[in-house]
Amino acid sequence: MEPKYHLITYGCQMNKNDSERMEALLKGVGLSPTSVKEEADVILVNTCSVRQSAEDRVFSVVGQFASLKKSKPELIVGITGCMPGRDRDGAIRKRLPIVDLYFPTKDMGQLPRWLGELRPALVNSTDPVEDYLKVHPDREVTRQAFVSIQTGCNKFCTYCVVPFARGLEKNRPLKDILDEIQDLALHGCVEVTLLGQTVNSYQAPDPEHFSTNNPYKDHFAGLLWEVNQIEGVSRLHFTAPHPLHMTDEVIDAMTLPAHLNYIHLPVQAGDDDVLRRMNRRYTAEQFLDVIDRLRAKIPNLAIGTDIIVGFCSESAEAFERTVELYEKARFDISYTARYSTRSGTAAWRAFKDDVSLEEKKRRWNVLQEVQERIVYEKNQAYVGTIVSVLVDRYEPPKITEEMLAMPKNIQAVLAAQPGTCYGNSREMKLTRFAASKEYVGKIVDVKITKADMWVLEGELT
Numbered sequence: 001m002e003p004k005y006h007l008i009t010y011g012c013q014m015n016k017n018d019s020e021r022m023e024a025l026l027k028g029v030g031l032s033p034t035s036v037k038e039e040a041d042v043i044l045v046n047t048c049s050v051r052q053s054a055e056d057r058v059f060s061v062v063g064q065f066a067s068l069k070k071s072k073p074e075l076i077v078g079i080t081g082c083m084p085g086r087d088r089d090g091a092i093r094k095r096l097p098i099v100d101l102y103f104p105t106k107d108m109g110q111l112p113r114w115l116g117e118l119r120p121a122l123v124n125s126t127d128p129v130e131d132y133l134k135v136h137p138d139r140e141v142t143r144q145a146f147v148s149i150q151t152g153c154n155k156f157c158t159y160c161v162v163p164f165a166r167g168l169e170k171n172r173p174l175k176d177i178l179d180e181i182q183d184l185a186l187h188g189c190v191e192v193t194l195l196g197q198t199v200n201s202y203q204a205p206d207p208e209h210f211s212t213n214n215p216y217k218d219h220f221a222g223l224l225w226e227v228n229q230i231e232g233v234s235r236l237h238f239t240a241p242h243p244l245h246m247t248d249e250v251i252d253a254m255t256l257p258a259h260l261n262y263i264h265l266p267v268q269a270g271d272d273d274v275l276r277r278m279n280r281r282y283t284a285e286q287f288l289d290v291i292d293r294l295r296a297k298i299p300n301l302a303i304g305t306d307i308i309v310g311f312c313s314e315s316a317e318a319f320e321r322t323v324e325l326y327e328k329a330r331f332d333i334s335y336t337a338r339y340s341t342r343s344g345t346a347a348w349r350a351f352k353d354d355v356s357l358e359e360k361k362r363r364w365n366v367l368q369e370v371q372e373r374i375v376y377e378k379n380q381a382y383v384g385t386i387v388s389v390l391v392d393r394y395e396p397p398k399i400t401e402e403m404l405a406m407p408k409n410i411q412a413v414l415a416a417q418p419g420t421c422y423g424n425s426r427e428m429k430l431t432r433f434a435a436s437k438e439y440v441g442k443i444v445d446v447k448i449t450k451a452d453m454w455v456l457e458g459e460l461t
Ligand code: SF4
Pocket: 153, 154, 155, 156, 157, 160, 161, 162, 163, 197, 198, 242
């Protein structure tokens, strides 16, 4: 019987993209996927370390494999991703005694060799792959795809585990990225999201592959231009940029036709002292200057952000400056996290996590209220306008108990009514409208008739 693997992925899009590479590696040496863990010869967990709760979930899941391993001792259990990456002193490894393979993402190319060493009959090749970023992700091509352009980070924000978990910034060759996107476009993909920890710091290791007529010197702007030349890609965006690298050229390249009217630009805090202790390398004023330059060039740009509340020694006054910055930037969406200390980081070594949980919750709620008010106000401006939507989901009409009590011919008429289609506009606003399932995958114009905080509602034009 064909050997099987069961892969569990936690965390961000980057992890999901890494798992697609891992799937390609495993399939390449003769394993096939299974969603039933009891059937698997190899179970791999791709982990996230961003919060303690994410790691706790991994301890619990791996704990459940212990009984499985008892009944099937030849089962191989592997842990990869951020947890092994950041585990410099082996403290995490000690808590996972049943694990056979424990490796950071960048070493996944060794999987064929390691599996061959543990169970030679499991794989048909033990040849390792030196650079895992060269592995072509195994994925079902849909209308949308995420493409990693770099891994790791050089910024060392004091609260963050990423530089430890993923190592220093490493950029993929431009040619590999463009070949991958060209292939996706040939297979029907229309929307590409470029991924990187500080995606706009991209430096091509092979700049000779930039087109001679590419107008930009900044490599990330140049990459945006190159992707714009690929036929079929009509929606392009990226996450997550660092404010420090929002050059005029990058902002200019965001006006090219494929680019969406949206940017997710993490600010984290609005107080200069907190920003300095976070090692974010900009002041609130410098961040707002980036926002001004973006809006001057792209007036209808929607902007999202990440914020941490309750960072070490963040006073109530310092938090108020974050609220002030929020009011000035008028973000369209924000993801707010309550600070939690992560072992191994500079903040864990140097600062005290001294803002109480109650106060963190209070600050979170304050920002939530500000966000909801601003987003509601901003979304009203969409009423009466036409937005372009890539439809990615369909819900059939709801059959209620009342309907079931109706005569069969009326039921049939009601059941034939269109359901609801959902998708994001070019401003990444979730939009819904009544239409049939056939619209899934299409890009359509929708006239907005109503807007609330989180959804624009409209009708097909
Ligand atoms: S820029 Fe800062 S927050 Fe983002 S991945 Fe790098 S170290 Fe972490």
